[in-house]
Amino acid sequence: MLLGSGELGKEFVISAQRLGQHTIAVDNYENAPAMQVAHTFEVINMLDGEALQKIVEKHKPDIIVPEIEAIRTDKLFDFENMDIQVVPSAKAVNYTMNRKQIRDLASVELGIKTANYRYATTFEELTKGIEAVGFPAVIKPLMSSSGKGQSVVKKFEDLKPSWEYAISGSRGDLKEVIIEQFIPFESEITLLTVTQKNDKTLYCPPIGHRQERGDYMESWQPASIGSDQLKEAKEMANKITAALGGQGLWGVEFFLTKDEVYFSELSPRPHDTGMVTLAGTQDFNEFELHLRAILGMLIPGIELLRSGASAVILAQNEQNKPPTYIGMENAIGVNGTDLRIFGKPSTRKYRRMGVALAWANSETDMNDIRMKAMETAEKITLK
Numbered sequence: 001m002l003l004g005s006g007e008l009g010k011e012f013v014i015s016a017q018r019l020g021q022h023t024i025a026v027d028n029y030e031n032a033p034a035m036q037v038a039h040t041f042e043v044i045n046m047l048d049g050e051a052l053q054k055i056v057e058k059h060k061p062d063i064i065v066p067e068i069e070a071i072r073t074d075k076l077f078d079f080e081n082m083d084i085q086v087v088p089s090a091k092a093v094n095y096t097m098n099r100k101q102i103r104d105l106a107s108v109e110l111g112i113k114t115a116n117y118r119y120a121t122t123f124e125e126l127t128k129g130i131e132a133v134g135f136p137a138v139i140k141p142l143m144s145s146s147g148k149g150q151s152v153v154k155k156f157e158d159l160k161p162s163w164e165y166a167i168s169g170s171r172g173d174l175k176e177v178i179i180e181q182f183i184p185f186e187s188e189i190t191l192l193t194v195t196q197k198n199d200k201t202l203y204c205p206p207i208g209h210r211q212e213r214g215d216y217m218e219s220w221q222p223a224s225i226g227s228d229q230l231k232e233a234k235e236m237a238n239k240i241t242a243a244l245g246g247q248g249l250w251g252v253e254f255f256l257t258k259d260e261v262y263f264s265e266l267s268p269r270p271h272d273t274g275m276v277t278l279a280g281t282q283d284f285n286e287f288e289l290h291l292r293a294i295l296g297m298l299i300p301g302i303e304l305l306r307s308g309a310s311a312v313i314l315a316q317n318e319q320n321k322p323p324t325y326i327g328m329e330n331a332i333g334v335n336g337t338d339l340r341i342f343g344k345p346s347t348r349k350y351r352r353m354g355v356a357l358a359w360a361n362s363e364t365d366m367n368d369i370r371m372k373a374m375e376t377a378e379k380i381t382l383k
Contacts, residue, residue: 001059002026003046004067005034007342007352008270011278012065013037015287019295024059031345046071056084063087063294067269069097069143087294088195088246088268095244096268099142099178110243112236112263116181123163129179130159136182139163141170150214152182183262185255189223190273193237193250194289197296201241203234204282205304209273213350219273220309220370221281225256232261240266249290278340279308279357307362309373313354313380315347323347323382325354331379336360337372339380353382
């Protein structure tokens with residue numbers, strides 16, 4: 001049973017279907033992407049613990065795979081007590097769906113290097129927090145996704161609109177924000193980390209990514225990173241995933257400065273930047289790795305096969321029906337390119353509706369591959 005049925009869930013269900021799994025897609029709206037390929041689906045408010053309990057009792061799943069933040073996560077402990085496997089674990093989901101818990105675990109309990117930070121539940125607490133952290137700073141809801149509610153503040157006049165934006169972008173019933181020191185990073189990476197039931201933890205080749213409005217716009221694999229920094233990132237990823245427990249694929253994000261590595265965030269599931277693996281960059285894409293780890297199948301290693309890049313296809317306005325996609329036949333008329341259209345039933349400004357993929361051999365300059373992915377995305381228009 002998949003709790004959350006967006007584009008990442010859709011690719012996961014496809015991977016599960018290929019290994020003969022029976023899938024149930026759950027979300028709060030009908031015709032969500034994963035519902036289009038699952039055996040059956042349910043439409044509920046996943047913050048409603050009673051509604052969640054009813055569909056679990058109805059379908060009796062062996063495995064529950066949370067895919068979004070807006071879930072009554074405390075119910076997952078009850079499901080584990082019913083001998084249902086929660087991915088990667090109820091503890092992990094409860095910690096990582098809330099930036100406060102995961103940041104305190106990393107910084108306070110595990111001693112992992114992070115940006116300086118404070119929390120706020122009121123505007124007054126926000127102003128005190130910014131005095132401790134300093135400008136510039138990043139303000140984010142404790143529970144959100146895809147960059148919603150996230151902004152950078154550079155002066156006191158920015159605080160009020162940033163506070164209102166963060167609260168409006170909060171998911172669920174948690175109305176609290178984190179104020180983070182802005183790290184003057186040179187690059188960001190995602191280190192997809194696979195924890196296995198009976199074998200060693202594995203790491204995919206690092207993925208670079210670029211964001212706008214707090215949301216991913218493009219990603220590429222492999223990212224350029226020094227061997228010492230990569231070793232440090234792997235050690236941090238191993239430490240925090242081991243503390244949370246369970247098996248599956250994690251998206252662990254880091255900021256890289258010239259000499260240092262800072263832990264940023266962690267997702268206990270396939271990561272949006274990891275959609276670049278759909279370009280065949282490694283022997284198993286991130287969704288196949290997640291599934292195999294969940295099922296307890298041995299993954300002996302992860303091999304980089306070629307270089308690749310992804311670029312998002314965005315909606316530019318809002319309409320309550322599926323758009324028509326113009327230009328697909330031209331977009332993929334170039335060697336080493338492909339598309340994934342997510343099939344979302346409605347649009348809103350900057351909503352991610354698809355992704356363009358590009359790839360080439362490892363000798364090709366990564367900037368050329370990134371450009372090819374972005375040019376492919378730009379050929380698609382939504383009507």
